[in-house]
Structure formats: C-alpha cells, structure tokens
Amino acid sequence: MWMSWRAATERALYAKDGFYRSAGQPARHFRTSVHASPRFAAALLSLMPDAASIVDVGAGDGGLLAQLDTDARLIAVEKAPRPADLPARIEWVAELPDEITGLVIANEWLDNIPVDVVELASDGPHLVEVSRDGTERLGGPPDEADVAWLERWWPLAEEGQRAEIGRPRDEAWADLVKRVHRGVVVAADYGHTLDSRPFYGSLTGYRQGRQVAPVPDGSCDITAHVALDSCAAAVPETGLTTQRDALRSLGIIGKRPPIELARADPQGYLRELQRAGEEAELIDRHGLGSFGWLVHSLSAKIGL
Structure with a gap:
C-alpha cells in the first residue's frame, strides 16, 4: 500500500503498535539534552522560575520533568503509555491542554511531527510515496498550500x-503558542534555515542509538530536521537562536575548574569537572549546541 511520507510516518510512529506507543521504547534509541545533564532542565526552569505549571510536550520517558526542583504543577504530554517508575507528582496526558x-x-x-516529502521532477514537484518496507515512488503534485510553502521556504531548483514540507510544524508551533495565556514557550530541535537546506532533505531513522534507513514499519524513529525560520515566522515575536547561545546566556558555559582545586578539594574538583563536561556536551557547537531554539514569551521579556 502506497502512502505519502506524512501519512506513513503518522502510522509508523503513532498507530496502536507504532514506535511511540511502545512503553519505554523511544528512550532506548536516542540521546537527548535531557539525558546529557540535569543542568538542561534547570536552565529551562530559570526562564520562568515562578511558573505555576510546567508542560513538557513530547515528554518521552518524563525524565525532564522528573529532574526539576519546583513546586509547580508538572504535566507530561506524550502518546506513549506512562512509565511505571515515573514520580506520582507528574501528570501524564496524551493531548495538549486547551489552556x-x-x-x-x-x-x-517538532521533528517528530510527520511531514510530506517532495522531489523535483521535469514537470515540477511531486509527492514521494512510500510502502511499509521503505520502497519509494513518485506520486502526484502537492496541493496549492504546500506549493506556496515550498516556493517561500524551500525552493527547488534541480x-x-x-x-x-514543514507547514504542519508551523501550524503545530502556532497552535502550541496559542494555548499559552501567560508564560514562556521553548521548542528545541535540530533544524535548518533557508540558506542551509539539505539538497536531498533530512528524513532519516534511528534505532538503538544508530542512524538507519527510515522504514515506516514501526521499528524505528522517523524524523526530519525542522525548517526553524518558517516556524518562527508562523508566530509573531518568536525568537530564534541556537542552544549554545541560549544556554550560555543562562550560565551554562562548560568552564573547567582550576587545577588548584584538585589539591585543595579532590572530591569537589571531580564534581566540578563532571559539571563542566556535561555543560560542554550541551553547548557543543557540533552536537547538541547546534540545536535551534524557538522562544516565545507571553510574560516578562527574557534575555535570549
């Protein structure tokens, strides 16, 4: 059965037997900033330390919320079943709250919101269709709205x-921000902008920590980098920065402790060395630090 990549990915990730419906499965397949260091969660909390509630969208195993030192209401939004060992104080819901x-x-x-893939042929762009085993073929043309998006945000020349086509992600970001009446909204993801779109796109799969071919049979994560500039433009006053710059402005700098500390306080030196290593991973310009951050504040201005 042939499907567009958007439909096939939706089924592969979110159907009853899909990748993200399997309890605890996704966390075994990729490492995120949350796994790198609890300092990531702490830095995010510093954006709004007095938040009455904290909502983690696409919460995975709930690890980010579990790391927070706060009395705020904690809400994890995730389609997978609730992990058995998740602290009871964390609420687990399948859909975004209305307000x-x-x-x-x-x-x-955002990178796991399914998108259509198009390829430029001699007569214009065509949707790429895929079967359950990953075999592809060219289908019909995209609709007018998607053609308009391509012309503005990802023009094809060869x-x-x-x-x-990132339009579903633009709409998802706009919908998320619309639900927030007062607060700060942050989305962090691998992405690109108009001057750096990959020629063949970025659709790929991950299994057991390794990059694999994206086969939409539920056996692997299927992801594509986010057109971050398009998402930012979908919501007025959305800021766009890198994780490296954002975290450095929040005090995550990865500075090694002075060697003198090793003699005066060996255990303290080791703790500070571990901290520096974790921070360095979070802001590595060739790794997690290259993530893009979309930031929208509906409260006080934040200095990012």
Whole structure:
C-alpha cells in the first residue's frame, strides 16, 4: 500500500503498535539534552522560575520533568503509555491542554511531527510515496498550500532535489503558542534555515542509538530536521537562536575548574569537572549546541 511520507510516518510512529506507543521504547534509541545533564532542565526552569505549571510536550520517558526542583504543577504530554517508575507528582496526558499558564517545553518534538516529502521532477514537484518496507515512488503534485510553502521556504531548483514540507510544524508551533495565556514557550530541535537546506532533505531513522534507513514499519524513529525560520515566522515575536547561545546566556558555559582545586578539594574538583563536561556536551557547537531554539514569551521579556 502506497502512502505519502506524512501519512506513513503518522502510522509508523503513532498507530496502536507504532514506535511511540511502545512503553519505554523511544528512550532506548536516542540521546537527548535531557539525558546529557540535569543542568538542561534547570536552565529551562530559570526562564520562568515562578511558573505555576510546567508542560513538557513530547515528554518521552518524563525524565525532564522528573529532574526539576519546583513546586509547580508538572504535566507530561506524550502518546506513549506512562512509565511505571515515573514520580506520582507528574501528570501524564496524551493531548495538549486547551489552556496553559506557565512554562512550556517542547524538546525534540517538532521533528517528530510527520511531514510530506517532495522531489523535483521535469514537470515540477511531486509527492514521494512510500510502502511499509521503505520502497519509494513518485506520486502526484502537492496541493496549492504546500506549493506556496515550498516556493517561500524551500525552493527547488534541480531535478532530484528533495524537500520536506514543514507547514504542519508551523501550524503545530502556532497552535502550541496559542494555548499559552501567560508564560514562556521553548521548542528545541535540530533544524535548518533557508540558506542551509539539505539538497536531498533530512528524513532519516534511528534505532538503538544508530542512524538507519527510515522504514515506516514501526521499528524505528522517523524524523526530519525542522525548517526553524518558517516556524518562527508562523508566530509573531518568536525568537530564534541556537542552544549554545541560549544556554550560555543562562550560565551554562562548560568552564573547567582550576587545577588548584584538585589539591585543595579532590572530591569537589571531580564534581566540578563532571559539571563542566556535561555543560560542554550541551553547548557543543557540533552536537547538541547546534540545536535551534524557538522562544516565545507571553510574560516578562527574557534575555535570549
């Protein structure tokens, strides 16, 4: 059965037997900033330390919320079943709340919103269709709204060039922000902008921590990098920065402790060395630090 990549990915990730419906499965397949260090969660909390509630969208195993030192109401939004060992104070819901007041975090959420893939042929762009085993073929043309999005945000110039139509992610970001009446909304993801779109697109899969071919049979995560500039433009006053710059402005700098501390306080030196290593991973310009951050504040201005 042939499907567009958007439909096939939706089924592969979110159907009853899909990748994200399997309890505890996704966390075994990729490492995020949450796994790198609890300092990531603490830095996010510093954006709104007085938040009445904190919502983690695409919460995975709930690890980010579990790391927070706060009395705020904690809400994990995730389609997978609730992990058995998750602290009882964390609420677990499958859908976004209608109204939110507080801090909203969407770490590696937008990249898992399914998108269509198109390829430029001699007569214009065509949707790429895929079967359950990953075999592809060219289908019909995209609809007018998607053609308009491509012309504005991902123009195709050469036959064989591919793009992922990011309009569903623009709409998801706009919908998320619309639900927040007062607070700060942050989305962090791998992404690109108009001057750096990948020629063949970025659709890929992950299994057991390794990059694999994206086969939509429920056996792997299927993801594509986010057109971050398009998402930012979908909501007025959305800021766009890198994780490296954002975290450095929040005090995550990865500075090693002075060697003199090793003699005066060996255990303290080791703790500070571990901290520096964790921070360095979070802001590595070739790794997690290259993530893009979309930031929208509906409360006090934040200095990012």
